[in-house]
Each structure stands twice: as C-alpha cells, then as structure tokens.
Amino acid sequence: MAKHHNPKRERFCQEYLKDFCGKAAAIRAGYSPKTAANIAWQILNEDKEAQARIKELTEAATKKAGIEAEDVIREIAKLAFSSLENFVTITDDGSAYVDLRRATSDQMAALTEITTDTYVDGHGEAAREVKKVKIKIADKMRALEKLGLRFGLWKSDAGQVADSIAQAIAQIQERGSTVPVRRDNQDRVSGAEQ
DSSP: OOOOSSHHHHHHHHHHHHHOOHHHHHHHTTOOTTTHHHHHHHHHHHOHHHHHHHHHHHHHHHHHHTOOHHHHHHHHHHHHTOOGGGTEEEOTTSOEEEOOTTOOHHHHTTEEEEEEEEEEESSGGGOEEEEEEEEEEOOHHHHHHHHHHHTTSSOOHHHHHHHHHHHHHHHHHHTTOOOOBOOTTSOOBOSSOO
C-alpha cells in the first residue's frame, strides 16, 4: 500500500508505531495538543486509509524484527496464565517457600524480579543463616486484558468510554434536545453553530 494521501496523517501513522499512543502521535505529527486526542480518535477509528497504513507499517516492522503475531501472543499468554503455584512449595503446616527448581523456562518467563536477602538471625550458638527469596510475577491482569482485546472479547476502556459518550449523545438527540458543546473559553452553547 502507498503512503497515506494526507502527509500529516501519514506522519501520524509513522509516529503511532513508536508507542501506540494516539494523542502523543498526533502531537508529534504536528496537530495541536488541545485537539490531539480527538484527532487521534478520529484517525484510529474513522480513517480506513490510516487504519490500513498502520496495519501495513506494523506488519513490516514485525517482519523486519523477525517477530510473528503468534510469538507475541504466546509470550503474553505465559504472563497471563502464570501462577504462584509454579514457584512455591506448600508445607504440611501450610507455610510456603519459594522453590524455583520445578519451574519451566516458560513459567520463569513470567517472573520480573528475583531478590535474595541473606542474613544471620539470632546470636551466638543459636544464630542461624536465613535466606529470604522474593519473587515478582508480571502483571497477570494486564496480560489477560491484552489477550482479551486481541481476541475481541471486549473493547479497550477508551473505546468503551467513547461508545458510552456517543450513546448518551444519541439518546439526548433522540429526545429532541441539543447537546451542550463547550467552545474554547466561551460559555456553553447549544449544539447548533453560532
């Protein structure tokens, strides 16, 4: 596919790939910071040419990096379906200790931090060396959310908010009311142009 016919929107598409933040991409592409969020929403949700261009650029970048969509999904799934059960042993008295010997490399991929703290507890002959191991697992909810979005189980929060606002506006308009619109620093006016 060719570049977007609108140079500013083409720049938006290029910038969007940097961090997938629509507002930031719009600002970097030269749109006003005041309108950047709205412009980004319009481009990402209504501009079919931009959507196709972003998809094309994303596919080219992943191909260049040697990354397939399945690889990314597989890695996210490792995080989403990780469990503390893979990293601890429960004793007969119900206490638990970290035991990484049974963890597979796929399970270990979910760990973001392992901290070991060794110290001496007690004095004299009663002193004993204590080793505390602390582990952190990746954000499971975030990984599940990403998988859910990928497989179309739900929309992103931003999309749900936008849909809710659009529905509210439609309901107001169905009742024959005008939607209040704020224009810069002016007082609220009706939805009609003044």
